[in-house]
Amino acid sequence: MNKLFTLSLTSAQALAFAGCTGTSGDTQKSSAQASASSQANAPYAERYRPQFHFTPRENWMNDPNGLVYHNGEYHLFYQYNPHGNKWGHMSWGHAISKDLVHWEELDVALPEDQNYMIFSGSAVVDHYNTSGFGTKDNPPMVAIYTGHKQQPAKGQNQQLAYSLDDGRSWTKYQDNPVLDENMENFRDPKVFWHEPTERWIMVVALSTDYKIAFYSSPNLKDWTFLSHFESPASELGIWECPDLYALPVDGDENKTKWVLEIDLGAGEEGSVAGGSGGLYFVGEFDGKRFTADESTLPEHAEGPHQWVDYGKDFYAAVSWSDIPEEDGRRIWVGWMNNWQYAQELPTTPWRSSQSIPRSLELASYNGGLTMTQEPVKELQMLRKDQREVSNLTLTNETRSLEDWGVHGKALEMTVRFEPGTADTVGLNVRTGNSEKTVIRYNVNDQTLALDRTQSGEVDFHPEFPGVHVAPMPLEGGKVELHLFIDWSSVEVFGNDGAVVISDKIFPEPSSQGVEVFAEGGTATVEQLNAWPLKSIW
Known part of the structure; x- marks a missing residue:
């Protein structure tokens, strides 16, 4: 049985506690919310319900997690409270799509347990079966996520779960955690296969230290520290939900640069529009260390970074793993909300939506290089x-x-x-x-x-x-x-x-x-x- 609990924290304490999954709140669905849910006459047609953005049928949702493509399906996992319309009981919800537009909501993929809530992370297809969880003929889908210790203990570590049936059922690895630095704020792993070094790379946030840590592994189970990245001029809010990927420059597949994206929890300054948001650096990654290249900054840049989005409601964006090579796009989606008011949005029986999927490139712009975001072409079918x-x-x-x-x-x-x-x-x-x-x-x-x-x-x-x-x-x-x-x-x-x-x-x-x-x-x-x-x- 899942452990039920209620947290009462100040805003600052909640941010330090919750990280990329956000602040805490009432973890029980109120009777009014339950009544509104049961009386809804037209699911997905309620007042304010987005009509072409993904929303769960009911309850709280935040960060997209574990975006991965496998066997003709785009998987969207997300931070989810199965028990109410505010943050709590963090688990991974799950939806699938064949076209990035129409989504089918499935059962909760990774529920919290008595020891851990399931915080943000990523998922990959282990094509070479390096983990041994599957076979080469049936490679496992592996989720890498942050385990957040249930109260009264504190601490975060990185854990694994795997699926052998296209993400319909999951087994938590018996020897979890696979990476534990005995830290209170150590979260949101993004993992990818680095072909030049033939090993897995993990990018993970040391949130209250304003650092990104890089680790490598041959098998997703055993991790070796590689390096840290920090940028003191960009310490505008707690660092969370990092992503790292190479993008073509001006459409030239033979000319690429790496992008390190970092999200900011609401802090003293926060993102460009206030509260939570995202920033990014353009540079190089050699398989061990990311180095920002400030010579690529456009004239409008106000610091060593650029802003992902100038609005208030695009946060915790993460890109899909294993997009087919013949497609070649880097596609991501972000959470359309802001931690300043996330739990107060006037919606029921659900709260929060994801953005439309966007395709990413690097383009020469205003004297430098800027990451461009374009709505995916599949949306034209609507x-x-x-x-x-x-x-x-x-x-x-x-x-x-x-x-x-x-x-x-x-x-x-x-x-x-x-x-x-x-x-x-x-x-x-x-x-x-x-x-x-x-x-x-x-x-x-x-x-x-x-x-x-x-x-x-x-x-x-x-x-x-x-x-x-x-x-x-x-x-x-x-x-x-x-x-x-x-x-x-x-x-x-x-x-x-x-x-x-x-x-x-x-x-x-x-x-x-x-x-x-x-x-x-x-x-x-x-x-x-x-x-x-x-x-x-």
């Missing part, structure tokens, strides 16, 4: 009939696009503005009932902003309303944006994904309008394409 607006002139005005049939709660849009003499151009989305979410480009400052102060229900937490701003140079005299709007989120990709802003919103269901605007002069909407999107449910 498009309904296209709506189009072209050569629309705006002079100090806001125009509704209702006459062009552009409206809705779930939309994909691409838009290209020619700013002309205007100081500002942009869009208002999910408008209605005195509500709007504003995407604004400031020509003089060359910044892109998302303003959700009037986006609907915003007063459930004081840190939720706000304006989130990203530097975005004007390229070729045009402003080009790619937007995904769901029932409770907006994701904006600018300059071919070099700039991303991801934010939750909670508008009235009836707020479905879209407007374009220009301020301070005359601008042109050269081309706007919009597609209402089908539900994945």
